[in-house]
Amino acid sequence: MGAVHFDTYVPRESVIHHWSPRLKLISLLALMFACATVQHITLVPWMLGLVALLYGLSGLPLSFLQQRLSYPGLFILAVVVLLPLTVGDTVLWQWGWLALRQEGLQATLLILGRFLAILTLGFILLGTTPFLTLLEAMRSLGLPTILADMSLLTYRYLHEIGAMLVTMQQAMRLRGFGQRRQHWLKVNGRTMLHLAMLTGNLLIRSYERSERIYKALRLRGYGYGPKSAQEESVSPQVSVLSWGLTGGALACAAALIVAEAVLRGALSQASLLGWGLMGVLLAVVIGLIIAEGVLRR
Amino acid sequence: MIDSVSTRFDSLKMAQGKRPVAIVTQSLSFSYPDQSDVLCNISLTLHESERVGLIGHNGCGKTTLFMLLCGVLTPSAGTISLFGEPVQPGQFRPEVGLLFQDPDDQLFSVSVWDDIAFGPQNMGLSAEEVVVRVAQAAEMTGVTHLLQRMPHHLSGGEKQMVAIAGLLAMTPKILLYDEPTASLDLRTRRRLIRFLQHSTETLLIASHDLEFVLEVCDRVLLIDNGGIMADGDPRQVMGNQDLMERHGLEKPHSLMPHLGIDSHSHESGG
Amino acid sequence: MHIPDGILPAQVCVAGYAMTGLATWYSLRQINRKPDPTAEIPKASLLTAAFFVASSIYIPVPPASVHLILNGLLGVVLGYFAFPAILIGLFFQALVIGHGGLTTLGVNAAMMGVPALLAYHIFQARHSFSKVVMEPARTALFAFLGGALGLGIAALIFLTLVILNISADINANTERGLILVLSAAHIPLMMVEGVFTAMLVLFLQRVKPELLES
Numbered sequence: 001m002g003a004v005h006f007d008t009y010v011p012r013e014s015v016i017h018h019w020s021p022r023l024k025l026i027s028l029l030a031l032m033f034a035c036a037t038v039q040h041i042t043l044v045p046w047m048l049g050l051v052a053l054l055y056g057l058s059g060l061p062l063s064f065l066q067q068r069l070s071y072p073g074l075f076i077l078a079v080v081v082l083l084p085l086t087v088g089d090t091v092l093w094q095w096g097w098l099a100l101r102q103e104g105l106q107a108t109l110l111i112l113g114r115f116l117a118i119l120t121l122g123f124i125l126l127g128t129t130p131f132l133t134l135l136e137a138m139r140s141l142g143l144p145t146i147l148a149d150m151s152l153l154t155y156r157y158l159h160e161i162g163a164m165l166v167t168m169q170q171a172m173r174l175r176g177f178g179q180r181r182q183h184w185l186k187v188n189g190r191t192m193l194h195l196a197m198l199t200g201n202l203l204i205r206s207y208e209r210s211e212r213i214y215k216a217l218r219l220r221g222y223g224y225g226p227k228s229a230q231e232e233s234v235s236p237q238v239s240v241l242s243w244g245l246t247g248g249a250l251a252c253a254a255a256l257i258v259a260e261a262v263l264r265g266a267l268s269q270a271s272l273l274g275w276g277l278m279g280v281l282l283a284v285v286i287g288l289i290i291a292e293g294v295l296r297r
Numbered sequence: 298m299i300d301s302v303s304t305r306f307d308s309l310k311m312a313q314g315k316r317p318v319a320i321v322t323q324s325l326s327f328s329y330p331d332q333s334d335v336l337c338n339i340s341l342t343l344h345e346s347e348r349v350g351l352i353g354h355n356g357c358g359k360t361t362l363f364m365l366l367c368g369v370l371t372p373s374a375g376t377i378s379l380f381g382e383p384v385q386p387g388q389f390r391p392e393v394g395l396l397f398q399d400p401d402d403q404l405f406s407v408s409v410w411d412d413i414a415f416g417p418q419n420m421g422l423s424a425e426e427v428v429v430r431v432a433q434a435a436e437m438t439g440v441t442h443l444l445q446r447m448p449h450h451l452s453g454g455e456k457q458m459v460a461i462a463g464l465l466a467m468t469p470k471i472l473l474y475d476e477p478t479a480s481l482d483l484r485t486r487r488r489l490i491r492f493l494q495h496s497t498e499t500l501l502i503a504s505h506d507l508e509f510v511l512e513v514c515d516r517v518l519l520i521d522n523g524g525i526m527a528d529g530d531p532r533q534v535m536g537n538q539d540l541m542e543r544h545g546l547e548k549p550h551s552l553m554p555h556l557g558i559d560s561h562s563h564e565s566g567g
Numbered sequence: 568m569h570i571p572d573g574i575l576p577a578q579v580c581v582a583g584y585a586m587t588g589l590a591t592w593y594s595l596r597q598i599n600r601k602p603d604p605t606a607e608i609p610k611a612s613l614l615t616a617a618f619f620v621a622s623s624i625y626i627p628v629p630p631a632s633v634h635l636i637l638n639g640l641l642g643v644v645l646g647y648f649a650f651p652a653i654l655i656g657l658f659f660q661a662l663v664i665g666h667g668g669l670t671t672l673g674v675n676a677a678m679m680g681v682p683a684l685l686a687y688h689i690f691q692a693r694h695s696f697s698k699v700v701m702e703p704a705r706t707a708l709f710a711f712l713g714g715a716l717g718l719g720i721a722a723l724i725f726l727t728l729v730i731l732n733i734s735a736d737i738n739a740n741t742e743r744g745l746i747l748v749l750s751a752a753h754i755p756l757m758m759v760e761g762v763f764t765a766m767l768v769l770f771l772q773r774v775k776p777e778l779l780e781s
Binding site: 008029032033034035036037039076079083087103104107111112113114115116117118119122125126131144146147149150151152153154155157158161162164165178182183184185186187188191192193195196197198199200202203204206207209210211213214217222 | 571572573574575576577580581591595598604605606608609610611612613614615616617618619620621623624626627628629630633637644651652654655658659661662663667669670733734737759762763766767770771774775778
């Protein structure tokens with residue numbers, strides 16, 4: 001799997017690191033969604049400025065961000081290149097048959113701005129919160145037990161299974177796999193069959209490992225009934241700082257959304273209705289999940 | 298049974314004491330990104346048909362050395378050549394075979410026959426030649442009766458022998474064995490010892506099983522701190538208690554004087 | 568194949584989360600109906616890890632390569648666990664590969680997860696055809712359909728969402744045209760995914776049949 005940067009957590013002493021995980025999660029997610037609502041290019045600098053401020057507060061090194069942005073940046077590259085050349089009618093610059101169009105450029109800048117902001121917020125969250133803490137925060141917010149348990153186990157064994165695949169691929173290559181000359185644009189049936197068998201073996205070995213793991217877990221009491229009341233541990237006191245940060249973050253999120261709505265012109269009845277419905281639907285779903293989680297306990 | 302599928306053994310050169318050189322490394326060094334100097338300045342020479350044991354504590358770099366010799370890893374410094382040809386990382390060199398510690402990493406086909414045929418097929422041999430190669434390799438390792446079975450349903454020892462057959466079918470000149478006795482029961486281990494004592498390829502065996510190394514190898518390399526700490530006759534190197542303990546190992550029981558008669562002497566390989 | 572952050576407006580992201588919430592609730596309900604749900608958690612978790620790892624396997628088609636989505640296969644092997652598996656897999660992708668995708672997690676999970684559940688049902692439907700088609704062709708055929716449709720439907724949703732939302736200035740006809748053309752371009756990919764799924768399922772059936780949900 002090449003370089004697997006697992007546990008993206010970077011330990012530092014910063015206000016963001018000390019921000020209560022539950023509140024941090026909710027606030028940063030709210031901010032991310034607020035960024036996703038931005039459709040006006042004038043809001044992009046504000047959005048990016050806010051994110052830069054938060055990143056500065058987090059104490060995370062710039063290299064962390066640079067390293068992590070490089071891969072997803074490739075994704076967006078196609079968009080960045082194509083849109084300004086194809087979309088819109090107002091031509092800004094012309095080189096022969098290539099025309100740089102204003103609408104396309106605007107769309108690209110919007111997408112890039114939102115992309116950068118949302119991704120950076122995500123990295124702030126992941127860089128300042130260890131995975132297990134994050135999972136615990138989600139669990140306390142109502143994440144169903146099955147999802148929490150699965151996430152833990154998957155996390156625990158991901159690296160091992162990755163190493164298994166790497167070794168198996170090496171063994172195949174050492175016996176000559178992938179040596180045959182391939183014709184262009186043709187899929188080699190034998191190669192596909194061997195890759196299918198490789199994947200199949202990976203699945204079988206993982207499955208067999210899981211049977212042993214399950215037995216070991218059972219011997220330590222897993223799955224015999226509801227977890228004891230000890231699970232509901234006393235949550236540490238949430239500091240004033242955390243509440244302050246949360247308040248600030250949510251206020252900024254709200255400000256972005258309201259600014260966007262205002263710039264779009266008076267809120268029409270239809271869009272209000274649309275938002276209202278979305279809100280109700282989301283509330284219902286979250287309510288169901290939390291109810292499920294509470295009832296499980 | 299033995300010499301049907303094997304190396305060009307130049308008996309004249311052997312008799313003259315000048316054996317062709319199989320593996321040469323010059324100032325070989327390797328570091329992982331998070332671990333520097335796993336191997337540091339390793340220079341060694343192995344001659345054809347030598348049987349060399351590689352001993353050292355866990356993490357001393359034995360597997361890394363194997364990976365470098367096969368071209369799976371690229372050295373940070375230094376050169377490696379096999380039979381005079383420098384090793385290019387990523388190049389397919391069927392003259393070298395590596396037996397992985399866990400046979401499950403190596404076996405993956407639906408039948409034992411298919412698995413042994415995998416290597417020869419990738420070498421581009423004709424279908425008839427592949428059939429011959431598989432039959433010979435199976436016979437040499439004693440797994441002919443397992444050819445139609447599924448590798449997943451075999452015992453640890455059987456899987457090991459099938460994996461070895463898979464390598465032999467490519468007629469390698471050099472075989473690297475990574476902890477071959479790790480998961481074997483005593484009977485299969487004894488079979489493996491006998492098998493290795495009769496093989497004619499150049500062998501490099503990394504193992505914690507020091508008694509095994511004593512019985513099979515005619516030369517031993519002790520690795521520690523990324524370098525070769527000792528190189529010589531197995532009895533002398535492993536019999537040096539001080540040396541062994543200094544590098545995290547123990548002197549094998551059979552070399553301890555109070556045990557009296559060395560019962561393995563007549564079985565030791567060349 | 569996942570939609571990155573920044574392209575979809577917030578309403579779509581929220582709708583995606585709503586759909587995912589619904590599908591998760593439904594899947595968990597089905598899972599809890601089983602005789603011993605906790606027994607299956609280790610299996611599902613390790614297989615989630617295995618699928619995640621396996622997504623790095625690619626089929627070389629010079630000069631490029633085809634990465635497999637395998638959501639159809641996930642459905643066939645994991646049944647209702649496929650949806651949580653995809654959800655968790657995508658979450659880990661955000662962590663490990665650093666794709667981002669936390670706002671579009673809902674959309675992506677629904678996009679890949681719902682076809683996975685569909686593939687599961689398609690594969691299970693093979694039992695109703697035992698008189699019409701013989702084994703092993705029957706398993707191969709239904710596995711192929713599950714794999715191909717798993718990818719096909721996900722790709723269709725992906726293209727529709729991206730093309731409709733990428734810019735307000737593309738007219739409707741161009742959008743429709745683009746979706747059609749790009750969808751057609753996915754047909755060979757569907758074939759590859761279908762064949763691969765069929766090969767894998769046949770392999771599993773021979774070597775470890777209990778892995779296939781029944």
